[in-house]
Amino acid sequence: MGGPGGESTLTVLIAGAANAAIGVLKLVAGLLTGSSAMLAEAAHSVADTTTEGLLLAALRRSARRPDRRHPFGYGKERFFWALIAAVSIFVSGGVFAIYEGVTTILGESAEQTLAWVAYGVLGVSFLLEGTSWLQAVRQVRREAAAEETTFSRWLRGTDDPTVKTVFFEDSAALIGLLLAFAGVGLHQLTGSGVWDGVASLLIGLLLACVAYILGRTNKGLLIGRQADLRLVTAIRRALQDSPEVDAVVDLLTMQLGTDSVLLCARLDFDDSLGAADVERASVEIDAELRERFTDLAEIFLEPVPRTDPVMRGRVLDRYGRTLA
Secondary structure: OOHHHHHHHHHHHHHHHHHHHHHHHHHHHHHHHOOHHHHHHHHHHHHHHHHHHHHHHHHHHHOOOOOOOOOOOOOOHHHHHHHHHHHHHHHHHHHHHHHHHHHHHHOOOOOOOOHHHHHHHHHHHHHHHHHHHHHHHHHHHHHHHHOOOOHHHHHHHOOOHHHHHHHHHHHHHHHHHHHHHHHHHHHHHHOOOHHHHHHHHHHHHHHHHHHHHHHHHHHHHHHOOOOOHHHHHHHHHHHHOOOOEEEEEEEEEEEEEOOEEEEEEEEEEOOOOOHHHHHHHHHHHHHHHHHHOOOEEEEEEEEOOOOOHHHHHHHHHHHOOOOO
């Protein structure tokens, strides 16, 4: 499983195995103890396990090669399935936990039994979730170090939603376990099931927040987000340094998938160049860009005059200023 894609698959598999085992334990504990917080946590684990399955589908389907029907490849499938995973977290986990919490708070207080079972399951779950969370943290740190950026900045700007999803859902899982522990403990101490319901409600709201964060990220990637600004800036400088190029008139990028970027550059070539010279320069610039920036999957170079009013107008409408 070498390479970024392989490590992402390993991270997802570890998370999926942990969540499947934890979900069974939580369900048994919830049924034995009658704790709504434990049942909410069981729903949480079901949502997380479903999410891992969707993320594995995302990794597999997005790796397909371009073909006639999809000439730019299938990279955005990773974004689509990650978006569906975010919806799954909210629907199958968040909604159930919120419903269970509200029902418990408004209903009659049920007697709690076998609390020690809940404590034991929560402890084992914390260890398993912690193992999965540490794998996600290790990968995020490695990816951030490779891109020479910070942990939080990598999470905000990453084009790999699978790792980000695992990290956020595992973080939410650990917080949810602490909430469930507090709910079970306060119920045992006070004899009031309201605390159990409050814990369940908070778990549901936590899942809803995570689903919103992940959904917003994947929406931006699906719509067609610009490549990382540092990459765009480096490409622009490389184009400006080309001896055949007088000016970079316009520069468009879009994420086609994880580590896959489309580039469209409108260039004002040196007026002394003939048609054959422009063609040769375009081929050479394309080769140099692909060698230097490995994320570039497709490159389109268009010769245009920098003084063209229509082209300048488009750039001004998009950026509010010319690239120069």
